[in-house]
Amino acid sequence: MIDLMLAWLTDPANWTGSDGVPVRTLEHVVYSLVTLAVACAIAVPAGLWIGHTGRGTFIVAGIANGLRALPTLGLLVLFVLIIAPLIGNDLAFVIPSLVALVVLGVPPVLSGTYAGIQNVDPAARDAAYGVGMSGRQVLWRVELPCALPLMFSGLRSATLQIIATATIAAYVSLGGLGRYIIDGQATHDFPQMLAGAVLVAVLALLADLLIAGVQRITVSRGLTGRYRRTAADPPSAGPVAGGAGSEGDRVLDPV
Amino acid sequence: MIEFKSVTKRYPDGTVAVDALSLTAPTGQITVLVGPSGCGKTTSLRMINRMIELSSGQILIDGTDTAGQDAATLRRGIGYVIQHAGLFPHRTIVDNIATVPMLVGWGRTRARERAYELLERVGLDRRLARRYPAQLSGGQQQRVGVARALAVDPPILLMDEPFSAVDPIVREELQTELMRLQAELDKTIVFVTHDIDEAIRIGDQVAVMRQGGLLAQLAPPAELLAHPHDDFVADFVGRDRGYRALAFSNAQLPALREERTVRLGAALDGDRSGAGDDWLLVVDDAQRPQGWLDLRAGHRDAAADHLELGGTTACRDGSLRSLLDAALSSPAGRGVVIDDTGRLLGTVTAREVLALIEAERERPTSSAGSTEPLEKSTPG
Numbered sequence: 001m002i003d004l005m006l007a008w009l010t011d012p013a014n015w016t017g018s019d020g021v022p023v024r025t026l027e028h029v030v031y032s033l034v035t036l037a038v039a040c041a042i043a044v045p046a047g048l049w050i051g052h053t054g055r056g057t058f059i060v061a062g063i064a065n066g067l068r069a070l071p072t073l074g075l076l077v078l079f080v081l082i083i084a085p086l087i088g089n090d091l092a093f094v095i096p097s098l099v100a101l102v103v104l105g106v107p108p109v110l111s112g113t114y115a116g117i118q119n120v121d122p123a124a125r126d127a128a129y130g131v132g133m134s135g136r137q138v139l140w141r142v143e144l145p146c147a148l149p150l151m152f153s154g155l156r157s158a159t160l161q162i163i164a165t166a167t168i169a170a171y172v173s174l175g176g177l178g179r180y181i182i183d184g185q186a187t188h189d190f191p192q193m194l195a196g197a198v199l200v201a202v203l204a205l206l207a208d209l210l211i212a213g214v215q216r217i218t219v220s221r222g223l224t225g226r227y228r229r230t231a232a233d234p235p236s237a238g239p240v241a242g243g244a245g246s247e248g249d250r251v252l253d254p255v
Numbered sequence: 256m257i258e259f260k261s262v263t264k265r266y267p268d269g270t271v272a273v274d275a276l277s278l279t280a281p282t283g284q285i286t287v288l289v290g291p292s293g294c295g296k297t298t299s300l301r302m303i304n305r306m307i308e309l310s311s312g313q314i315l316i317d318g319t320d321t322a323g324q325d326a327a328t329l330r331r332g333i334g335y336v337i338q339h340a341g342l343f344p345h346r347t348i349v350d351n352i353a354t355v356p357m358l359v360g361w362g363r364t365r366a367r368e369r370a371y372e373l374l375e376r377v378g379l380d381r382r383l384a385r386r387y388p389a390q391l392s393g394g395q396q397q398r399v400g401v402a403r404a405l406a407v408d409p410p411i412l413l414m415d416e417p418f419s420a421v422d423p424i425v426r427e428e429l430q431t432e433l434m435r436l437q438a439e440l441d442k443t444i445v446f447v448t449h450d451i452d453e454a455i456r457i458g459d460q461v462a463v464m465r466q467g468g469l470l471a472q473l474a475p476p477a478e479l480l481a482h483p484h485d486d487f488v489a490d491f492v493g494r495d496r497g498y499r500a501l502a503f504s505n506a507q508l509p510a511l512r513e514e515r516t517v518r519l520g521a522a523l524d525g526d527r528s529g530a531g532d533d534w535l536l537v538v539d540d541a542q543r544p545q546g547w548l549d550l551r552a553g554h555r556d557a558a559a560d561h562l563e564l565g566g567t568t569a570c571r572d573g574s575l576r577s578l579l580d581a582a583l584s585s586p587a588g589r590g591v592v593i594d595d596t597g598r599l600l601g602t603v604t605a606r607e608v609l610a611l612i613e614a615e616r617e618r619p620t621s622s623a624g625s626t627e628p629l630e631k632s633t634p635g
Contacts, residue, residue, distance in 0.1 A: 121341070123338070219345075
């Protein structure tokens with residue numbers, strides 16, 4: 001089976017034309033990117049607002065977590081049944097697919113963003129207001145940078161789920177890597193199915209690596225604990241002695 | 256000068272956190288708000304920079320009502336130091352300190368320069384500048400917190416239990432450091448603590464507050480110890496207040512007795528004992544006391560290993576408290592008195608200090624509070 005799959009993957013015929021791997025991968029990437037962008041456009045501002053103001057936390061607790069329980073395939077079929085009669089062209093299937101995937105992507109990003117803001121050290125937030133930052137400045141200069149690690153983990157989780165689930169677009173006769181899985185099943189071409197699954201997994205891993213790279217660049221080292229060592233510093237990143245110690249000596253001077 | 260005029264904070268559920276508080280924090284002095292949990296001391300402090308809005312009354316800063324000003328602008332002109340420092344974890348130390356200069360629109364270069372200057376001013380190594388808060392100890396973080404508050408040189412500093420989360424030794428260092436800074440900077444400081452010892456040590460005046468946000472007594476530390484206004488204050492300032500009050504009285508030093516000394520590391524000849532005294536004071540080359548040597552132990556030399564290190568020293572211009580403590584803590588029963596440079600002046604016994612205290616009590620004019628608390632002007 002593995003041999004057959006490798007044979008399928010290495011067959012030049014499968015890498016050309018409108019149903020070749022490059023085209024299918026591109027379709028898959030486009031579906032995923034559009035979905036992720038829409039999900040973030042909804043979830044990030046909402047998460048920031050809820051976390052910053054503390055209002056509407058029930059949205060996170062109730063709706064966002066409730067959404068996770070919905071079966072995406074069921075949603076897709078439902079949306080197609082509702083929307084397709086309203087729209088005549090190709091979009092009749094594209095929009096339901098994207099909406100179903102957005103519903104999948106919103107909860108992790110929303111929860112991550114909200115939790116990130118909520119978990120900011122209360123003393124740091126208090127100090128931010130205390131030194132004279134406006135609410136907006138506190139959000140952008142303190143809360144958001146401190147929330148980034150959790151926001152990224154939400155984003156990564158959403159990305160993995162969306163890429164894996166975007167295969168269902170093929171179910172309603174759209175493209176993407178899901179085609180190989182759906183078509184393979186229809187024709188009992190199991191090597192093709194397996195090849196499709198492997199391609200989806202590779203794509204998901206690559207996307208995760210890419211986001212991890214971005215995360216590494218954007219998140220402050222003060223939050224991750226990956227401190228840069230300068231030549232003057234000892235290897236240990238612990239507290240430096242010094243500064244303290246000279247005071248109070250006279251009082252305690254032993255005699 | 257900060258004036259509270261009948262300031263009340265009442266929460267929607269009816270709780271009164273601060274009740275008709277009127278007090279003045281004079282310019283260039285440290286006013287300490289002290290009291291048990293729930294007495295409204297932190298609420299009072301936070302109403303000054305409007306982190307909490309007052310329900311009724313007025314707070315005036317140099318005659319101007321704070322209520323009429325934009326809250327964020329008001330806060331930028333007031334230094335704010337809190338418990339656990341509250342540093343921004345994603346910013347380096349130097350950028351933490353430069354926060355307010357950047358907010359008020361200094362350029363980055365100038366803000367950083369100022370931050371480096373302040374880093375040294377609060378006694379930290381410049382090498383720490385590029386580190387992150389998580390890499391610093393609690394005491395170091397708190398120093399950075401003070402530096403951040405001082406960045407645009409605000410005339411007022413609000414400090415909300417700034418030293419209560421660090422261990423006692425570091426706390427004492429930070430207190431000493433604050434008093435040293437205050438001697439240089441002359442800020443108007445309002446300081447909240449639940450620790451009466453801290454209040455007495457650093458305060459020019461102390462406001463004792465009680466449950467329900469009521470002011471129990473406002474007085475200089477010495478007066479608070481000598482004349483507590485009521486049972487609550489008396490209880491709060493504690494049992495050994497008589498002893499602690501000695502920290503605020505200075506007396507003419509008695510005639511100090513000359514002490515036989517030996518250089519550190521010198522050999523001992525046999526005939527030193529037998530003079531009716533078993534203890535010998537060991538000094539270094541600069542006549543600075545190093546420790547007591549027990550002659551009964553039969554050591555042949557005055558090596559550092561043989562010294563009893565238990566005693567404290569008193570400064571020539573120190574308080575009666577430090578003098579008495581030196582005498583009581585000395586293994587020889589004689590307290591060591593030194594001058595400003597640490598050189599030995601002589602010794603004094605507890606009996607002599609007590610006689611001094613008795614004499615001080617009988618002097619009719621020496622009411623507590625009038626004496627200058629000298630111990631505070633000679634930190635470190």
